[in-house]
Amino acid sequence: MSAPRQSLDIQTIKISCELCSLAELCLPRGLNEAEVRELDEIVKRGRPIQRGKHLYRMSDQDHSLYLVRTGSFKSYLSTDDGDEQVVGFHLPGELVGLDAFETGRHTCSTMAMETSTVCELPGEKLNHVCRSVPGLHNQLQSLIGKEISADHSMLLLLGKKSAEERLASFLVSLSRRFSERSFSPVEFNLCMSRQDIGNYLGLAVETISRLFARFQEDNLLAVDRRLIKIKDLPRLKSLVSRPTKKD
């Protein structure tokens, strides 16, 4: 009732896919105006999710997909014996929730790393709209393919790469993703802890910390807490794959 006017305005603005700045990265990509409006009809835009709160948890029943609108999320598996594996970080415009596609129950948990918002796509309605808007179906397929290819790259990273290559890959990937979102590719804030990075990359926190120190010594980066400045992106990229071994 007595909420300050500013905050009221923000909450009552009708945010549509048409006006959303993420349109070029997100599901509307390549759709025409009428098609975007059809998509817009079924999108549910929820309340912000606080840092540390879950979008969903492993084994929750759920038939929706989600697109990150603002903020960032991590997805992770938990094992019986209590440890966790981070399987992905999600930035605005990225798709989350495919893990419930098999059975209608989530096989991983997804948690906000900062206060974040998502667009929800209720499964049944989405299928229905996909039938009448083939372009949407294609774009969804493309996002699914992206997810699968990204997972494959992670398998390569975890199966074959050294600690140095892993962190370099990670930073280069973040750089590219920030740049696609019109942020600087060479200066950004990490939204996740060293702990999360290490977990995701299959390395101990201490190793992450040491690598940041070394990259800084080598004049590749300037690191200040979670703020990263990439001082030599080409050289960082060159660290992503080993300087050729046998063959």
Place this chain on the structure above:
Amino acid sequence: MSAPRQSLDIQTIKISCELCSLAELCLPRGLNEAEVRELDEIVKRGRPIQRGKHLYRMSDQDHSLYLVRTGSFKSYLSTDDGDEQVVGFHLPGELVGLDAFETGRHTCSTMAMETSTVCELPGEKLNHVCRSVPGLHNQLQSLIGKEISADHSMLLLLGKKSAEERLASFLVSLSRRFSERSFSPVEFNLCMSRQDIGNYLGLAVETISRLFARFQEDNLLAVDRRLIKIKDLPRLKSLVSRPTKKD
């Protein structure tokens, strides 16, 4: 022309989804007779693919999906510096080719590990049939979800598990998959080399060899070249997750 009658018969039999023994695992699962017939219309059943030949290669343009009918395949990524990462093994009834969903070009290569056959689902026709057969759309979604969840489990395996846990997981997973296909869950032939297993599990061949030796000593397995007899499946399963560490 003068091919022996036996082989002629095999090649000319009209193999339909309706009659296929894999129906309960594969795309027809849960569809009614009429729906299966509609699916059947678009399925292209190709010539056998010899051991070592590719179903497709990385960066091939391709809009089809494939279902393994007989035999087995491996999918792998190749890096610039010439090494490879196996990202999956595929048994009859399993879906292959999602990696081209993003851009219409494959991001990994898929090779037959023995003489094998597939059912091809041409992309455009598949989309079209999915529109009129919702059950098919659901079943396809389920297979996509399965793929994603399986990749996540592999990330956990590569990120957190010990060599012993990795090989145990691998064998238990094979056991389950063979059993779903009405083969013995405790006695089967590996269709892949130790090299491939090691590569897939992020371990050296020597480690695989030593682990097989140790599992055999411990009376968990009887190993004869590629023939595996699981002598104590419950105990093998118990090795899949660590006996609890910190917390």
Place this chain on the structure above:
DNA sequence: TGGGCACCTTGATCCAGATCAAGAAAGCTG
């Protein structure tokens, strides 16, 4: 404005699994 906590860094030591180095066994080919 200081006390507690979560997060991060740095150093010392250790070890699982890689790598190197020989063979042995099984398949393939002429």
Place this chain on the structure above:
DNA sequence: CAGCTTTCTTGATCTGGATCAAGGTGCCCA
């Protein structure tokens, strides 16, 4: 079936990154 090649095994040694240990640093909240 002799000679190759490929695949697998087994032993010896080495090492990248884990683990253990001990602070440091910034931040939240009373």
